[in-house]
Amino acid sequence: MDSKAEFKFGNTSNMEPFWAKEDLVKTIHDKAGIETLTDVIEGFKTGLKREIARNRNVKMAIETCVHCGACLNACPTYIATGDISNSPVGRADLVRNVIKSEKPAGKIFGGLAGARKLDAAYLDKIATYYYQCLECRRCGEICPFGIDQADVTRTVRSVLHDAGKISRYTATVINNAEKTGNNMGLPAPALKATIDFVKDEIKEEKGIDVSFKVDEKARAMFVPPSADFFSNLETLKGYMFFLHSIGMDYTFTTEHAELANFGLFTDTKHLRIIGDHLVSVAKKLGVKVVVAGECGHGWRAFKNYVIPRLKEQGIEGIHIFYLVEEALKTGKIKLNPDNNGDSVYVYQDPCNYARGGDLIEEPRYILQKVVKNYVDSPHSRERTWCCGGGGGVLTDELLPLRVEYAKLWYEDAASVHGDQVIRPCAICKAQLSHTIPKLNKMNSSNLTNSGLMDLVYKALTV
Amino acid sequence: MSYILEIIAFVVIPYLALAIFVSGMAYRVSQWLRSRELTGLHTVAVVPYTFTPMDVIKDLFKRVFAFYTLPKMEKDRVLIVGTMMFHYGIWFSLLGHLAMVIPMGISLQLHDIIALYMGGGAGLVAFVGLLILTARRAAQHKMRLISYLDDYFAISILLVLIVLGLTQTFYIRPDFMATVSPWLVSILTFSPEVSSMSQISPVTTAHILVSLIFIAYIPFGKMAHIISSIFQPTITKSSFKVETKESFGAGNKAPQVGNGDGNNGQ
Ligand code: SF4
Numbered sequence: 001m002d003s004k005a006e007f008k009f010g011n012t013s014n015m016e017p018f019w020a021k022e023d024l025v026k027t028i029h030d031k032a033g034i035e036t037l038t039d040v041i042e043g044f045k046t047g048l049k050r051e052i053a054r055n056r057n058v059k060m061a062i063e064t065c066v067h068c069g070a071c072l073n074a075c076p077t078y079i080a081t082g083d084i085s086n087s088p089v090g091r092a093d094l095v096r097n098v099i100k101s102e103k104p105a106g107k108i109f110g111g112l113a114g115a116r117k118l119d120a121a122y123l124d125k126i127a128t129y130y131y132q133c134l135e136c137r138r139c140g141e142i143c144p145f146g147i148d149q150a151d152v153t154r155t156v157r158s159v160l161h162d163a164g165k166i167s168r169y170t171a172t173v174i175n176n177a178e179k180t181g182n183n184m185g186l187p188a189p190a191l192k193a194t195i196d197f198v199k200d201e202i203k204e205e206k207g208i209d210v211s212f213k214v215d216e217k218a219r220a221m222f223v224p225p226s227a228d229f230f231s232n233l234e235t236l237k238g239y240m241f242f243l244h245s246i247g248m249d250y251t252f253t254t255e256h257a258e259l260a261n262f263g264l265f266t267d268t269k270h271l272r273i274i275g276d277h278l279v280s281v282a283k284k285l286g287v288k289v290v291v292a293g294e295c296g297h298g299w300r301a302f303k304n305y306v307i308p309r310l311k312e313q314g315i316e317g318i319h320i321f322y323l324v325e326e327a328l329k330t331g332k333i334k335l336n337p338d339n340n341g342d343s344v345y346v347y348q349d350p351c352n353y354a355r356g357g358d359l360i361e362e363p364r365y366i367l368q369k370v371v372k373n374y375v376d377s378p379h380s381r382e383r384t385w386c387c388g389g390g391g392g393v394l395t396d397e398l399l400p401l402r403v404e405y406a407k408l409w410y411e412d413a414a415s416v417h418g419d420q421v422i423r424p425c426a427i428c429k430a431q432l433s434h435t436i437p438k439l440n441k442m443n444s445s446n447l448t449n450s451g452l453m454d455l456v457y458k459a460l461t462v
Numbered sequence: 463m464s465y466i467l468e469i470i471a472f473v474v475i476p477y478l479a480l481a482i483f484v485s486g487m488a489y490r491v492s493q494w495l496r497s498r499e500l501t502g503l504h505t506v507a508v509v510p511y512t513f514t515p516m517d518v519i520k521d522l523f524k525r526v527f528a529f530y531t532l533p534k535m536e537k538d539r540v541l542i543v544g545t546m547m548f549h550y551g552i553w554f555s556l557l558g559h560l561a562m563v564i565p566m567g568i569s570l571q572l573h574d575i576i577a578l579y580m581g582g583g584a585g586l587v588a589f590v591g592l593l594i595l596t597a598r599r600a601a602q603h604k605m606r607l608i609s610y611l612d613d614y615f616a617i618s619i620l621l622v623l624i625v626l627g628l629t630q631t632f633y634i635r636p637d638f639m640a641t642v643s644p645w646l647v648s649i650l651t652f653s654p655e656v657s658s659m660s661q662i663s664p665v666t667t668a669h670i671l672v673s674l675i676f677i678a679y680i681p682f683g684k685m686a687h688i689i690s691s692i693f694q695p696t697i698t699k700s701s702f703k704v705e706t707k708e709s710f711g712a713g714n715k716a717p718q719v720g721n722g723d724g725n726n727g728q
């Protein structure tokens with residue numbers, strides 16, 4: 001079956017994700033404690049109005065846009081596709097126009113004012129374009145009025161969620177996370193086996209027996225994204241070797257081996273369920289601090305939902321980069337940047353570290369200590385391009401779209417003659433591993449990528 | 463103009479417009495304040511490292527007076543130039559209008575010269591800025607796709623308003639201080655007096671009436687952006703600051719056994 005639609009510049013209405021089937025929707029809805037809507041059209045409208053009225057950031061986004069079009073110059077999905085409905089203001093207009101149709105001005109002036117009646121086809125259009133948004137917040141950064149379409153996207157997807165329209169990918173991941181405590185659905189024995197395997201590798205490569213705990217009481221609980229137990233083992237080595245080197249008494253948890261939180265992409269109820277589970281595990285293990293690994297959107301959810309909840313329990317939350325930075329500043333660890341060779345390393349900020357994540361200078365401080373040649377991407381810090389897989393877009397059927405989105409950062413890295421792109425984020429890593437081979441082929445180049453703790457691992461000396 | 467018409471034009475309509483403006487804005491702000499959540503998150507700040515109220519205030523000033531977010535990404539020079547000229551032109555014109563109600567302690571002659579050159583100049587800058595913005599909206603396909611009645615209405619009424627204003631300043635040159643000024647003061651001090659307005663030109667009357675319609679329209683559409691930034695939590699609610707300076711037990715070479723020392727809620 002050829003599942004992938006062809007990419008056409010100017011119209012991406014064919015780039016539809018697979019939708020979750022009824023049984024999966026039911027499982028997800030049961031978990032969230034809601035009934036699936038019977039009248040989807042009315043239910044969507046009611047839900048939309050309720051959520052807009054409830055969330056001030058969304059209400060103001062819907063009501064105060066001046067249609068200046070500044071965000072068109074910022075949005076990667078618009079720049080890459082040229083489809084106005086795949087732009088911040090255009091995406092917002094899809095729902096704004098439904099709202100307008102219920103207001104007096106919309107009733108009087110109709111289409112002139114932009115009013116649009118909601119029907120099944122239009123709802124499908126909304127769903128398709130809302131699942132093409134990367135939730136990268138570039139629009140929020142450029143908009144003079146701080147209108148952040150990412151959170152409008154999250155809200156509209158949440159209303160779609162309640163109406164039973166969820167992308168199969170995000171629904172599957174959420175279901176995994178709620179059932180097994182991690183997105184990949186990795187069972188505890190598999191997690192333990194990976195950790196032991198990595199421990200042996202470290203022993204072989206560095207000659208050190210690193211200490212750690214699994215599901216035991218400890219001072220700290222370390223939570224990486226679960227992809228680091230699966231495909232980013234070099235990053236995992238970096239965490240373990242570093243935490244050992246600073247003498248941190250920490251434990252992994254197999255109950256919640258996940259920093260990522262796809263509830264952030266799809267629905268706030270799941271954001272809370274997944275976040276609260278992390279808090280309850282931390283409480284159970286009696287830790288004083290939870291340390292987060294490399295994951296952009298995971299950091300946004302952790303920083304803006306989980307940490308405040310942890311604090312209520314007297315537990316702190318922190319990113320591992322803060323610990324690395326401190327260890328470097330106080331001389332607790334020693335590094336040899338020669339170990340990372342002469343390659344040119346290009347740092348590209350994960351969206352959610354840079355825009356609102358307050359994690360821009362720390363990784364740079366670390367990077368310039370662990371490699372000899374580090375350069376910033378021309379679009380760096382708040383200007384960073386999304387990897388092209390953020391916001392729940394990282395699914396196979398959308399790969400043609402993801403490749404188009406990826407060209408933006410790829411060209412940026414190429415413009416500074418980078419050999420390796422550093423993006424300390426699980427989604428970035430997955431998206432890069434899928435798109436770099438294609439882009440390298442198109443450009444006859446051989447760019448590679450890695451996380452940051454991978455480089456810390458190599459440079460760290462005993 | 464008959465006395466009745468004068469009363470309608472210079473007393474009834476002004477107070478009606480002001481009432482609509484004040485109650486409309488109050489309603490909108492109260493609606494914004496009524497929505498309290500932030501899509502499930504503690505803070506939704508976009509600009510990094512805005513932790514303190516001072517950071518927020520600085521950001522707000524840079525936004526309003528320097529339009530600093532616009533050149534941040536791929537630059538749209540037409541938008542930047544158009545928007546700068548238009549807004550600065552309008553602000554200086556408004557300051558000029560203020561001089562009609564605030565005693566400046568300067569001679570009428572000087573007042574007239576300032577109104578002509580500074581007021582007129584500011585008006586021209588605003589006019590050119592608005593023409594640039596209008597041309598941008600009309601000429602670019604992508605801009606037409608995101609333009610609706612509200613946008614065209616706002617542009618049209620502002621163009622009319624500015625053209626009427628410029629016509630007065632450059633051609634008619636009425637004695638504002640003897641005509642409009644006393645009336646404006648009387649309106650703002652809630653003791654309406656229209657006698658000074660009997661001699662004004664139809665252009666001035668039109669300028670006044672169109673501005674009153676504009677004032678009444680502000681709360682209903684995009685013009686509410688004149689104050690919205692203050693209430694937008696992505697801008698004015700400072701970012702949640704993560705504790706970073708503590709070492710959290712790092713540094714003990716001999717790993718401790720976690721003992722859940724009473725602080726773990728168990
Ligand atoms: S930049 Fe902001 S105000 Fe301008 S069109 Fe985009 S969302 Fe609307």
Ligand code: SF4
Binds near residue numbers: 076077086087135137
């Ligand atoms: S969040 Fe990113 S992808 Fe989505 S509309 Fe904004 S700029 Fe575009």
